[in-house]
Amino acid sequence: xxxxxxxxxxxxxxxxxxxxxxxxxxxxxxxxxxxxxxxxxxxxxxxxxxxxxxxxxxxxxxxxxxxxxxxxxxxxxxxxxxxxxxxxxxxxxxxxxxxxxxxxxxxxxxxxxxxxxxxxxxxxxxxxxxxxxxxxxxxxxxxxxxxxxxxxxxxxxxxxxxxxxxxxxxxxxxxxxxxxxxxxxxxxxxxxxxxxxxxxxxxxxxxxxxxxxxxxxxxxxxxxxxxxxxxxxxxxxxxxxxxxxxxxxxxxxxxxxxxxxxxxxxxxxxxxxxxxxxxxxxxxxxxxxxxxxxxxxxxxxxxxxxxxxxxxxxxxxxxxxxxxxxxxxxxxxxxxxxxxxxxxxxxxxxxxxxxxxxxxxxxxxxxxxxxxxxxxxxxxxxxxxxxxxxxxxxxxxxxxxxxxxxxxxxxxxxxxxxxxxxxxxxxxxxxxxxxxxxxxxxxxxxxxxxxxxxxxxxx
Ligand SMILES: *Cc1c(COP(=O)(O)O)cnc(C)c1O
Numbered sequence: 001x002x003x004x005x006x007x008x009x010x011x012x013x014x015x016x017x018x019x020x021x022x023x024x025x026x027x028x029x030x031x032x033x034x035x036x037x038x039x040x041x042x043x044x045x046x047x048x049x050x051x052x053x054x055x056x057x058x059x060x061x062x063x064x065x066x067x068x069x070x071x072x073x074x075x076x077x078x079x080x081x082x083x084x085x086x087x088x089x090x091x092x093x094x095x096x097x098x099x100x101x102x103x104x105x106x107x108x109x110x111x112x113x114x115x116x117x118x119x120x121x122x123x124x125x126x127x128x129x130x131x132x133x134x135x136x137x138x139x140x141x142x143x144x145x146x147x148x149x150x151x152x153x154x155x156x157x158x159x160x161x162x163x164x165x166x167x168x169x170x171x172x173x174x175x176x177x178x179x180x181x182x183x184x185x186x187x188x189x190x191x192x193x194x195x196x197x198x199x200x201x202x203x204x205x206x207x208x209x210x211x212x213x214x215x216x217x218x219x220x221x222x223x224x225x226x227x228x229x230x231x232x233x234x235x236x237x238x239x240x241x242x243x244x245x246x247x248x249x250x251x252x253x254x255x256x257x258x259x260x261x262x263x264x265x266x267x268x269x270x271x272x273x274x275x276x277x278x279x280x281x282x283x284x285x286x287x288x289x290x291x292x293x294x295x296x297x298x299x300x301x302x303x304x305x306x307x308x309x310x311x312x313x314x315x316x317x318x319x320x321x322x323x324x325x326x327x328x329x330x331x332x333x334x335x336x337x338x339x340x341x342x343x344x345x346x347x348x349x350x351x352x353x354x355x356x357x358x359x360x361x362x363x364x365x366x367x368x369x370x371x372x373x374x375x376x377x378x379x380x381x382x383x384x385x386x387x388x389x390x391x392x393x394x395x396x397x398x399x400x401x402x403x404x405x406x407x408x409x410x411x412x413x414x415x416x417x418x419x420x421x422x423x424x425x426x427x428x429x430x431x432x433x434x435x436x437x438x439x440x441x442x443x444x445x446x447x448x449x450x451x452x453x454x455x456x457x458x459x
Contacts, residue, residue, distance in 0.1 A: 001014070001015060001032055001033065001036075001056060001057055001058070001059035002014060002032075002033050003015070003017075003018045003030040003031065003032055003033065003219065004030070004031060004033055004318075004320070005024035005026050005028035005029070005030060005031075005320060006024075006028040006029045006030075006031060006309050006310060006312070006313040006320060006323050007024065007026045007027055007028030007320045007321075007323060007324040007327075008026070008028070008319070008320015008321045008323070008324065009025075009026035009028070009320065009321075009324075010024040010025050010026040010028060012033070013030070014059065014061050015057065015058050015059055015061045015062070016061050016062070016121045018030045018219050018220070019114070019117055019118070019121060019218070019219075019220050020118075020121065020122075020129065020212050021212075022212060022213030022214070022215065022217065022218045023200070023213060023217060026324075027324075028309070028320065028323075028324070029217050029219070029306075029307070029309050029310055029313075030219045031219070031310055031313065032057055032219075035257065035260040035261055036056035036057070036261060037261060037262055038053070038230065038261040038262040038263060040052040040053065040055075042231075042234040046075055046082060046083035046084065046227075046231060047068075047071040047072040047074070047075040047076075047083070048068065048071075048072075049227065049230075049231055049234075050071045050075065050113075050224070050227045050231075051064075051067055051068040051071040051072075053226065053227050053230055053261075054067075054071075054223055054224070054226070054227065055067070057223050062117075062120070062121075066120065070113065070116040070117060070120060071113065073116050074112040074113040074115070074116045075112070075113075077101060077102050077108075077112055077145075078100045078101050078102075078108075078112075079100045079101075079427060079429075080097070080100040083100065083109075083228075084096060084097065084098055084100075084109070084228040084231060084232070085097050085100075086232050086235050086236065086402070089368070089371075089372060089374065090371070092391070092397070092398060092399065092400045092401060093387075093388075093391075093400075093401055093403075094232075094236070094240075094400060094401070094402045094403070095376070095380065095384075095402075095403055095404075095405040096228060096232050096242075096402050096403070096404050096405060097405045098228060098404055098405060098406055099377075099405060099406065099407050099408040099411075100408075101142075101145075102142075102145045102429070103138070103141040103142045103144075103145050103171050104407060104408035104410065104411045104427070104430070105138040105141075105142060105299070105406060105407045105408070105411060106225075106251065106404065106406040106407070107138050107139055107142035107221075108142050108145065108146075109224055109225060109227075109228065110220070110221035110222075110223075110224035110225055111139075111142040111143055111145070111146035111214065111221070112145070112146050113220070113224045114146055114147075114214055114218070114220050114221060114224070115145075115146030115147045115149070115150055115153075117220060118147065118150055118152070118153050118212075119149075119150045119151060119152065119153070122150075122151075122152035122153065123151065123152060127152065127210070128152045128153070128154070128210060128458075128459070129152065129153055129154075129210045129211070129212040130153075130154045130155075130156065130209045130210055130211055130212065130454065130457070130458055131143070131147065131153060131154070131155045131156070131211075131212045131213060131214055132155075132156050132157075132158075132196055132199055132200075132211055132212075132213070132454060133155075133156075133157050133158070133196060133213060133214060133215050134157070134158045134159070134189065134192035134193045134195070134196045134215075135157055135158070135159050135164070135168075135172075135189075135192075136159070136160070136163075136164065136189040136192075136298065136299070136301070137164055137165070137168050137298050137299045138168065138299050138407065138411075139214075139215065139216070140157045140159055140164070140168065140171065140172045140182070141168060141171025141172055143155060143157060143214050144157065144171065144172050144175045144180050144182075145171070145175070146214070147179070147180065147214075148175050148177040148179070148180050149177070150179070153179060153212075154179045154180075154181075154457050154458060154459055155179060155180045155181065156181045156183060156453070156454050156457055157172060157180075157181070157182055157183065158183050158185050158192040158195060158196065158450070159172070159182065159183070159184060159185065159189075159192060160184075160185055160187055160188050160189045160191065160192055161184040161185060161186055161187075161442060162184075163188065163189065165298075165411075165412075166434065167410075167411055167413075167433065167434075168411075169182075169438075169440075170433050170434065170436065170438065171433070172440070173438035173439055173440040174433065174436040174437065174438055174439075176439060178459075179459060181441065181453075181457050182439070182440045182441070183440070183441050183442075183443055183450070183453065184440055184441070184442045184443070185442075185443055185444075185445055185450075186442065186443070186444050186445050187445035191445045195445070195447060195450050198447050199211060199447075199450070199451060199454065200213075202451075205451055205455075208455075209454060209455060209458060216248045216250040216306065216307060217248075217250075217306050217307060221250060222250055222253060222254050222257070222307065222310075223254075225250065225251055225254035225255075226254045226255075226257050226258045226261070229242065229254065229255045229258035229259075229263055229265065230258050230261070230263045232402055233263050233264050233265060236400060236402070238264070238400065239264035239265065239266050239399075239400075240264070240265065240266065240399070240400040240401065240402050241265075241266045241267050241268070241269065241387070241390070241391075241395050241399055241400070241401050241402070242255050242265060242267075242268050242269070242401075242402050242403075242404065243268075243269035243271055243354075243383045243384065243386050243387030243390065243401060243402070243403040243404070244268060244269065244270060244271060244383060244403075244404050245271045245297065245300055245379040245380065245382045245383040245386075245403075245404060245406050246270050246271055246272060246278060246300060246305070247299055247300040247301070247302040247305065248302055248305050248306050248307050249270075249278065249305035249306070249307040249308045249311070250306075250307040251404065251406070252268055252270055252351075253307045253308075253310055253311060255268055256268065256311065256350070256351075259350075266395060266399060267349060267350050267351065267352070267394075267395070268350065268351050268352075269352055269353075269354055269383075269386050269387050269389075269390045269394070269401075270282065270351055270352070270353045270354070270386075271354055271355075271356065271382050271383040271385070271386030271387070272300065272353065272354070272355045272356070272382070272386075273295040273296075273297045273300050273301070273355070273356060273357065273358070273361070273382050274293045274295050274355070274357050274358070275290075275292055275293055275295065275300065275301050275302060275303060276353070276355040277289060277290065277303050277304070277305070278305060278308070278353050279353030279354060279355045280353070281353065282347065282351055282352060282353030283353060285337065285338045285340070285343050286335065286336065286337050286338075287308075287330065287335070287336040287337075287338075288334060288335055288336075289303050289304055289330075289334040289335075290303060291303070295357075295358055295361075295378075296358045296361050296362070296378040296412075296415045297361060297378040297379045297381075297382050299379055299406070299407070300379060300382065309323065309327065311346070312326065312327070314346065315338065315342050315345075315346045315347075352390055352394045354385075354386035354387075354389045354390055355386070356381070356382040356385040356386055356389075360385050361378050361381045361382055361385065361415075361419075362378075362381075362415070362418060362419040363385075363419075364376075364381040364382075364384050364385040364388075365378065365381045365415070365416065365419035365420060366419045366420055368381070368384070369419070369420040369422065375409040375416050375420060375422060375424045376405065376409060377405070377406070377407040377408060377409045377411060377412045377415070377416070378412050378415045378416075379406045379407050379412075380403065380404075380405040380406060380407065381419075383403040383404055383405075383406070384403045387401045387403045388401075408424075408427070409424035410424040410425060410426045410427065410430075441453065
């Protein structure tokens with residue numbers, strides 16, 4: 001399997017190069033040359049099923065048995081034997097629980113595997129990389145946990161000082177492995193992201209320090225998320241709609257790929273909080289960026305969803321130059337229009353957008369608690385509310401609706417307490433998280449200072 005860039009200018013490369021490159025040199029995102037067809041049999045073991053679903057994407061670059069073992073290792077860190085259990089909560093209403101990994105958010109499903117893959121590929125190539133990234137929340141902890149035991153990876157993660165939750169910060173700062181570094185930047189998340197971009201755009205620095213990325217535009221993260229859409233429909237034994245709490249559009253794009261491969265999926269409810277650029281797009285065929293508003297579901301407080309580029313590329317019949325032109329104009333004007341015929345072909349009947357504000361989020365959390373005694377996190381609540389708005393309107397009421405439960409309630413205890421009066425219990429392996437010693441560095445919002453720090457972290 002070869003990979004091409006959504007902007008049409010970068011050379012084709014194979015799976016292992018895509019893993020290490022993250023972003024293509026032409027600024028585009030890598031996608032496989034074609035979507036493979038699902039032709040393997042269901043398997044009750046999640047890791048085995050994952051290996052067979054992902055095999056066509058890996059191609060012959062990693063031995064089939066080795067890849068199977070990497071999947072087994074990655075998913076052995078999950079606390080639930082099914083890894084991603086499907087839980088019925090009402091008539092035709094299900095939660096797909098994706099938070100049983102080490103850092104309690106669905107990002108573990110991809111980043112546990114990404115860590116194992118980096119370790120394997122870099123050992124084979126006798127190479128070492130420096131991963132740099134910025135986090136506004138869940139990615140930081142999941143990336144730390146994913147690569148803390150990698151022998152050939154150093155990781156520097158920038159986060160905005162005093163702007164991530166205590167749990168999220170501690171999931172980075174309490175990991176003492178010498179190859180991972182949490183850096184508090186005196187600035188906002190956007191400042192952190194700009195610093196990372198500037199380091200990547202400095203070709204000399206980038207090459208000298210072997211920079212690499214694990215943010216959500218990395219193809220391997222999307223690929224690992226395709227799996228649970230397929231295992232969920234196989235467990236259900238009939239076709240379903242998925243409601244997906246959405247930020248960067250990575251998770252819902254993975255679902256769309258599962259559908260392309262032949263999974264029995266009717267369609268997707270793209271669930272947004274007050275930052276509803278995608279909902280407005282699905283209503284108006286126009287993508288128009290606004291200011292970011294902070295909400296109770298911070299991992300979805302995003303205006304420009306980077307993975308949407310992969311869908312745009314499909315909507316342009318895989319014309320990379322047209323996609324690049326469209327995105328350049330979007331950056332300049334904050335505005336992107338899609339023709340009616342294109343919308344009909346790619347969006348109608350597949351995606352609907354629904355939004356849920358903080359008040360509705362709390363009401364949904366309270367309702368689930370009263371109905372079933374179950375605590376859900378605010379991101380999951382946005383998805384559930386959106387799915388409920390859509391059921392019986394966009395889809396028949398008797399169609400199963402599966403909401404992706406993207407975080408454990410203990411990750412967002414303040415919102416859970418506000419909605420239900422209950423304090424969610426931290427899983428045992430993190431019970432002493434709030435009293436563990438912390439290790440972190442503070443730096444000014446200054447490129448030179450950050451570059452000097454990164455260079456000094458190389459082992
Ligand atoms: C990252 C995240 C999301 C958003 O997922 P995308 O792939 O960016 O759309 C939703 N919920 C939680 C808890 C997250 O951490």
